[in-house]
Amino acid sequence: xxxxxxxxxxxxxxxxxxxxxxxxxxxxxxxxxxxxxxxxxxxxxxxxxxxxxxxxxxxxxxxxxxxxxxxxxxxxxxxxxxxxxxxxxxxxxxxxxxxxxxxxxxxxxxxxxxxxxxxxxxxxxxxxxxxxxxxxxxxxxxxxxxxxxxxxxxxxxxxxxxxxxxxxxxxxxxxxxxxxxxxxxxxxxxxxxxxxxxxxxxxxxxxxxxxxxxxxxxxxxxxxxxxxxxxxxxxxxxxxxxxxxxxxxx
Amino acid sequence: xxxxxxxxxxxxxxxxxxxxxxxxxxxxxxxxxxxxxxxxxxxxxxxxxxxxxxxxxxxxxxxxxxxxxxxxxxxxxxxxxxxxxxxxxxxxxxxxxxxxxxxxxxxxxxxxxxxxxxxxxxxxxxxxxxxxxxxxxxxxxxxxxxxxxxxxxxxxxxxxxxxxxxxxxxxxxxxxxxxxxxxxxxxxxxxxxxxxxxxxxxxxxxxxxxxxxxxxxxxxxxxxxxxxxxxxxxxxxxxxxxxxxxxxxxxxxxxxxxxxxxxxxxxxxxxxxxxxxxxxxxxxxxxxxxxxxxxxxxxxxxxxxxxxxxxxxxxxxxxx
Numbered sequence: 001x002x003x004x005x006x007x008x009x010x011x012x013x014x015x016x017x018x019x020x021x022x023x024x025x026x027x028x029x030x031x032x033x034x035x036x037x038x039x040x041x042x043x044x045x046x047x048x049x050x051x052x053x054x055x056x057x058x059x060x061x062x063x064x065x066x067x068x069x070x071x072x073x074x075x076x077x078x079x080x081x082x083x084x085x086x087x088x089x090x091x092x093x094x095x096x097x098x099x100x101x102x103x104x105x106x107x108x109x110x111x112x113x114x115x116x117x118x119x120x121x122x123x124x125x126x127x128x129x130x131x132x133x134x135x136x137x138x139x140x141x142x143x144x145x146x147x148x149x150x151x152x153x154x155x156x157x158x159x160x161x162x163x164x165x166x167x168x169x170x171x172x173x174x175x176x177x178x179x180x181x182x183x184x185x186x187x188x189x190x191x192x193x194x195x196x197x198x199x200x201x202x203x204x205x206x207x208x209x210x211x212x213x214x215x216x217x218x219x220x221x222x223x224x225x226x227x228x229x230x231x232x233x234x235x236x237x238x239x240x241x242x243x244x245x246x247x248x249x250x
Numbered sequence: 251x252x253x254x255x256x257x258x259x260x261x262x263x264x265x266x267x268x269x270x271x272x273x274x275x276x277x278x279x280x281x282x283x284x285x286x287x288x289x290x291x292x293x294x295x296x297x298x299x300x301x302x303x304x305x306x307x308x309x310x311x312x313x314x315x316x317x318x319x320x321x322x323x324x325x326x327x328x329x330x331x332x333x334x335x336x337x338x339x340x341x342x343x344x345x346x347x348x349x350x351x352x353x354x355x356x357x358x359x360x361x362x363x364x365x366x367x368x369x370x371x372x373x374x375x376x377x378x379x380x381x382x383x384x385x386x387x388x389x390x391x392x393x394x395x396x397x398x399x400x401x402x403x404x405x406x407x408x409x410x411x412x413x414x415x416x417x418x419x420x421x422x423x424x425x426x427x428x429x430x431x432x433x434x435x436x437x438x439x440x441x442x443x444x445x446x447x448x449x450x451x452x453x454x455x456x457x458x459x460x461x462x463x464x465x466x467x468x469x470x471x472x473x474x475x476x477x478x479x480x481x482x483x484x485x486x487x488x489x490x491x492x493x494x495x496x497x498x499x500x501x502x503x504x505x506x507x508x509x510x511x512x513x514x515x516x517x518x519x520x521x522x523x524x525x526x527x528x529x530x531x532x533x534x535x536x537x538x539x540x541x542x543x544x545x546x547x548x549x550x551x552x553x554x555x556x557x558x559x560x561x562x563x564x565x566x567x568x569x570x
Contacts, residue, residue, distance in 0.1 A: 003353065010350045018338050021379075084334030088395070091298040091330070092351045093323040249302050 007094045011102025012109070015076075019110050028072060032114045035064055040121065052129025057121055058139045058217045062179045062210055065143075065150050070171035072111060073154025074164045076103050077240070081162045081247075090248070100240050104155055104233075111147045115140065135219030142216020145229035146209050150175045152236030159243040178232075182208025251276050251325075251403050251433035252297065257306035259292050259457075266292045268457035270306075274450075276402070279429035281448035281465075282437035285561050289457040290437040291331050294407050297435070298328045310403055324352075327401035329409055333392035337381035341372055341391050344380060345398060352399040366394040369424065385412045393421070397428070404428065406436035410443060422447045441553040444468075455561040465553070471560070472551025478517045478532045479506070480546040485539075487513045493539055497531045512544070 019025040036057070040046050044056025080086040089099055125131045154171040161167050180186045182205045190201045205211060209232075212225040252274040259267040267289040274280045284290050295301040297308055299315045299322065308315045313322035335344055345366055349359045367376055370390040375383060380391060389412055396404060409425065410418045418440075425434060426447045438444065444451045445465045453461040453468070461468055469475055482490055487505050494503040494517050507514040519528045529548045536543055 007351065010347070014336070014339070014347050017343070018336070021338050083337060084330060084332055085336055087295070087300050087330040088328070088334050088392075091300050091323060091326070091328045092348075093320045093353070094351060095320070248300055 004095075004098055007098045008102040008105065011089075011094075011099055012106040015103050015106030016109060019106070024072075024075075025110065028068065029114050029117060032064070032068055033117060035068075036060070036118055037121065039064065046121075046125075052125050052131040054121065054125060054131070054136050054139055055217065057118070058143060058213075061143045062146065062213060065147050066175040066179055067172060069111065069147055069150035070154040070157075070168050070175060072107050073151045073171060074158055074168040076107060076155050077159040077244070078162055078164045078167045081159075086244075086247075090244075096241055096244055100155070100237055100244070104152060104237060107151050107155075108148050111151060112144055115144055115147065132219065135217075138216050138219045138221055141221070142213050142225075145216075145226070146213050149178070149209055149229050149232040149236070152233040152240075153178070156236045156239040156243060159240045159247070178207065178209045180208070180210075181205055182210030182212075182214075251311055252435065253307075253309045254293075254297065255307045257293065257296060257308065258304050259289075259296060259301060260304045265457055267296070267303075270454065270457070270459055272452055272459065272462060274403075274433045274435055276433050277430060278450060279425060279434045279436070279448045281444040281451035282435055282454065283439075283441070283444060283451055283557065284437075284454040286439075288454045288561070290454055291407055293454070294328075294405050294435065294437065295330075298326055298405050299323055300330075324399075325401055326403045326405060327396035327399065328404075329393050329396040329406045331407040331411075333389040333411075335380045335388060335392045335395070338379070340377055340379055341383070341387075341394075342367070342376045344391060345394055348395040348398050354399060362398050362400070365400075366398045369397060370394040371420065386414060386417050389413060390417070390421075402432055404432055404434040404436075406434065408438060409436050410438065410440065418443075441557060444553060453557065453560060460560050461556070468556050469551035469553060472549075472553070472555045473559070474516070474518075474549040474555065475551030476519045476528065477549045478519075478529045478546065479549055480515055480517075480532060480536070481544045482513050482515065482536075483542045483544060484511045485513065485541055487515075490515055490541075493535055494532065497528070497535065516549075 039060035040054075040057040044059060046056045049056060077086070080089060090096060122133075122136060125136075126133070150171075153174050154167070157171040157174065158164075158167040160170065187201065187205055190196055190204060191198070196204075209229075212228050215222050215225050254273070255271050257267055257270040258265070270289070270293055272280070282290050282294070292301065296303045297310065297315065299319050302316065310322040311325045313325070315322045336347070339347065342363065345363045346359060349362045354362050367373060370393050372387065372390060372394055375387050375391075380388060383391065389409075393406070393409060396406065406425070410421050413421060422443060425436060428434065429447070429449065436447075448465055450462070450464055451468055452459055461471070487508060490513055491503045491505065494515065497517070502518050504516045504518065505513060506516050517528060517532055529546065533546060536546070
């Protein structure tokens with residue numbers, strides 16, 4: 001129904017303006033851009049590689065997002081709980097789902113905005129050479145989806161606690177796990193452990209955002225990968241709903 | 251408007267609310283009294299749909315809060331305990347947000363926000379951020395949020411907590427005025443508030459309703475209700491008690507206090523008397539004896555005495 005969308009938008013709007021009325025948004029964007037560019041130019045050697053692509057830019061995103069996205073998501077519900085506004089929000093004539101989706105969307109839009117602000121690097125490679133811009137767009141889509149998955153996880157951990165710090169740490173650990181499960185050295189290690197059969201290792205790696213993100217980076221949009229990211233988001237938001245329900249009924 | 255039947259809420263093994271039933275009609279202001287931890291807030295949270303009840307049934311305006319939460323919540327304005335508000339918003343921004351969630355748009359929204367600002371005396375702080383507000387203003391901001399959609403039902407959890415005496419007076423007046431057209435429940439620790447603003451009061455203790463009546467009815471339960479107190483000058487206390495005990499409708503006379511040549515005496519009635527019958531009798535004795543009296547009045551009873559006598563004191567121990 002129309003009112004559901006308008007409720008969601010109402011919450012999204014408030015949440016977004018909340019980001020920009022405090023220094024959080026600006027600090028985050030500056031730090032994100034600083035790190036993203038530092039990694040791709042200094043560590044990734046964008047120039048030295050002499051290739052007209054953004055591989056050295058996107059490679060770092062899982063590691064960067066692993067830490068920065070929980071910093072954006074940690075306040076989502078923890079702050080509501082600390083202020084007591086959770087009670088206000090959930091006694092309004094809206095469903096908990098509308099509140100959850102509204103708040104999630106706001107943070108996701110915010111992360112998308114931060115990601116868009118990395119546009120100079122796209123101009124840079126286009127100026128220096130002729131990269132495949134389709135691959136770059138695929139990379140951005142993958143990056144945005146990964147940010148969404150991490151954000152949804154932070155959303156759930158944020159609902160768990162009143163403390164933003166605790167929420168941040170738990171969320172980083174989970175996101176780290178999601179990254180590590182498909183990180184080559186970690187996979188090698190898992191295979192070397194005799195206890196884990198090859199099948200088991202495959203199951204674990206299939207949960208990783210790393211392998212999925214790699215496909216996007218290569219410019220391959222696989223339907224399964226889209227499903228994967230959206231299921232992680234869906235599952236984490238569902239967990240948030242369960243946690244919030246638990247808070248109220250217990 | 252509000253119908254609560256057999257409401258029970260357990261938190262694990264602890265029973266916070268136990269079989270509470272009551273009804274609030276349009277035009278009624280129900281005062282919710284009780285010691286800390288008696289289950290007042292929990293009951294209110296269940297009525298507003300924040301906590302699902304363990305068992306029991308709540309309907310607001312005919313809508314069951316469990317089955318039709320959205321319809322029921324539309325009718326309710328709610329001020330939670332400690333008056334929460336988004337600290338990163340301005341007062342106007344916060345009220346606009348609340349109005350939008352209530353489905354108000356455009357002109358209707360603007361009007362609702364200005365009305366709430368006016369009713370809660372927030373004109374001076376509309377552009378201020380909520381976290382820079384004093385406690386009184388922050389409280390009234392949250393109160394303004396609850397009345398923004400002119401709801402038929404108002405649930406206010408300690409609406410006067412943290413306000414100064416003038417603000418308390420204003421808010422009580424506001425509740426009383428709104429109570430003429432709405433169904434209101436408000437909880438408080440301040441017993442005078444019940445007499446000042448309520449048409450009915452419920453005392454809840456350890457999750458159970460222990461008293462339910464008009465403030466006057468509750469006052470009647472006070473030990474001293476209907477007693478006549480007087481202060482006599484220059485007469486020996488024995489002489490006073492002797493004379494007063496001859497009155498047929500008094501059960502006993504107590505000397506409350508004696509200082510210099512003043513004696514404070516209280517004559518207790520037999521059974522429950524009203525309409526100043528006893529006072530007239532006492533006055534007759536006073537006139538006949540030509541005592542010099544400085545004061546004589548009928549006690550109306552005191553709510554705090556009633557409160558203390560019917561709420562058990564071991565809630566303190568449980569909390570500790």
